[in-house]
Amino acid sequence: MSQELEPKDCSTAVIYHEMYDGRGFSRIERSWGRYRRGMNKFMELGLIAPGSPAHPLEYDPATYPANSAYIPVIRGREATEAELLTVHSPEHIRHIRAMDAQGTGMFDRNDTPVWPGVYRRAALAVGGTLVGAELVASGRARHVFHGAGGLHHAHYDRVSGFCIFNDIVAAVRYWQHNYGYRRIAILDVDGHHGDGTQALLYQEPVLKVSIHQYDGRFFPKTGALGERGTGAGWGYSVNLPLPRFATDEEYLPLLQIGLDQVEAYRPEVIILQYGVDAHYTDRMVGLKISTRVYEQVSQKIHELAHRVCEGRLLVVGGGGYEPETVARCWSILLANLAGRRDELGQRYLELYDNPAALPEPVSGAVDEVNRLLQVVKQML
Ligand SMILES: [Zn+2]
Numbered sequence: 001m002s003q004e005l006e007p008k009d010c011s012t013a014v015i016y017h018e019m020y021d022g023r024g025f026s027r028i029e030r031s032w033g034r035y036r037r038g039m040n041k042f043m044e045l046g047l048i049a050p051g052s053p054a055h056p057l058e059y060d061p062a063t064y065p066a067n068s069a070y071i072p073v074i075r076g077r078e079a080t081e082a083e084l085l086t087v088h089s090p091e092h093i094r095h096i097r098a099m100d101a102q103g104t105g106m107f108d109r110n111d112t113p114v115w116p117g118v119y120r121r122a123a124l125a126v127g128g129t130l131v132g133a134e135l136v137a138s139g140r141a142r143h144v145f146h147g148a149g150g151l152h153h154a155h156y157d158r159v160s161g162f163c164i165f166n167d168i169v170a171a172v173r174y175w176q177h178n179y180g181y182r183r184i185a186i187l188d189v190d191g192h193h194g195d196g197t198q199a200l201l202y203q204e205p206v207l208k209v210s211i212h213q214y215d216g217r218f219f220p221k222t223g224a225l226g227e228r229g230t231g232a233g234w235g236y237s238v239n240l241p242l243p244r245f246a247t248d249e250e251y252l253p254l255l256q257i258g259l260d261q262v263e264a265y266r267p268e269v270i271i272l273q274y275g276v277d278a279h280y281t282d283r284m285v286g287l288k289i290s291t292r293v294y295e296q297v298s299q300k301i302h303e304l305a306h307r308v309c310e311g312r313l314l315v316v317g318g319g320g321y322e323p324e325t326v327a328r329c330w331s332i333l334l335a336n337l338a339g340r341r342d343e344l345g346q347r348y349l350e351l352y353d354n355p356a357a358l359p360e361p362v363s364g365a366v367d368e369v370n371r372l373l374q375v376v377k378q379m380l
C-alpha cells in the first residue's frame with residue numbers, strides 16, 4: 001500500500017545516436033529510416049525537444065538529469081570489447097572485425113549483410129542499451145527507451161537475423177556485475193522468438209518470456225512451449241507460441257500469462273524487448289496484431305514495473321520493418337511510460353490503427369490458441 005502514497009516517478013529517457021540515421025542491419029533499406037521516423041514522431045508530439053535527435057546529450061552522471069519539460073535524448077556509445085566479451089566468444093568478435101575490414105558479403109546465410117563500419121554500428125547498438133541499463137539501475141531515470149537495441153537473435157558465436165551482438169544479454173551481464181541483480185526479467189513481444197537471448201541464458205534463473213509466431217518452420221524455428229531451460233535455468237524460459245494469423249483476441253490472454261509470470265518472479269529490473277513486427281502491416285511476420293496490443297503491453301508492463309521494482313524498466317526496440325507503424329507503436333509506448341498520454345489527447349488517439357482496416361480473426365488460429373491456453377494453464 002505504501003507505493004500508493006508515494007508520487008509515481010515516471011522519469012524517462014530516450015537513447016539515440018546520430019549513426020542510427022544511417023544504414024541499418026537488415027537488407028530491407030526501407031526499414032533503415034525507422035529510427036529517424038520514430039524520433040520525428042516523438043518531436044511532432046512534443047515528447048522530445050526539437051532537434052534533440054541530431055544533437056543528443058552526452059550522458060554525465062554529475063549533471064543528469066537535465067532540467068527540461070521534454071524527455072531527454074541521451075547519446076549512446078560504443079560497447080567496449082570487454083563488454084562484448086561478457087556475452088560473446090573472442091572468435092565471434094574477431095570474426096565481426098575481420099568481416100568489417102573485408103567490407104562485403106553476408107554474415108549468415110542470406111539475412112545480414114556485411115558493410116564497412118558494421119562493427120561500430122553493432123557495438124553502438126549494445127552500448128546504447130548499456131547507457132540505458134546504467135540510467136535505470138542508478139535511478140537517474142525510471143524508464144529508458146532505446147529503439148536501436150533488442151537484437152535478440154545474436155548468439156554466443158553466431159550472427160543471426162540482423163543481430164550481430166546481443167545487447168539484451170549485455171545489459172543482464174552489466175547489471176549482474178555492477179549492481180548485483182539476481183532477478184532480472186525479460187519480456188520479449190517481438191513477432192519472432194528471442195532465440196539468442198534464450199540460448200545465452202538457458203541455464204540461468206534469469207526469467208525469459210517470449211510471445212511469438214511459432215510453427216516449427218517460421219524463423220528462427222525455436223520457441224516451442226516445451227523449451228523451458230536446463231539446470232538452474234529450468235522453468236525460467238517461458239515460450240508462448242502463437243499460430244500464424246493470430247489477432248489481438250488470441251494475443252491478449254497469452255500476454256496476460258506472460259505478465260503474470262514476470263510479476264510472480266518479483267524481478268529487481270525488467271527488460272521489455274518491444275519488437276513491433278507482429279503488427280498486421282508488417283510483412284516479416286504472419287501475425288495480425290494491432291496498436292491495441294502494443295498499448296496494452298506498454299501500459300501493463302509499466303504498471304507492473306512500478307508495482308514490483310520501483311519502476312525500473314528498460315525498453316529496447318527489436319524488430320519492426322514498416323517505419324510508419326514503428327513510429328506509431330513507439331510513440332504509444334513512450335507516451336505511456338512518461339505519463340503523457342492524457343495531455344496528448346486527440347493526438348494520442350491518432351496513433352491507433354484505423355478500426356476499419358483491422359484484420360478479422362481466422363477460426364483455425366482461434367481454435368489453436370484456445371487449445372494452447374489449456375495446456376499452458378496446466379503447465380505453468
Ligand atoms: Zn512510470
Ligand SMILES: [Zn+2]
Pocket residue numbers: 190191192275277318319320
Ligand atoms: Zn522480429
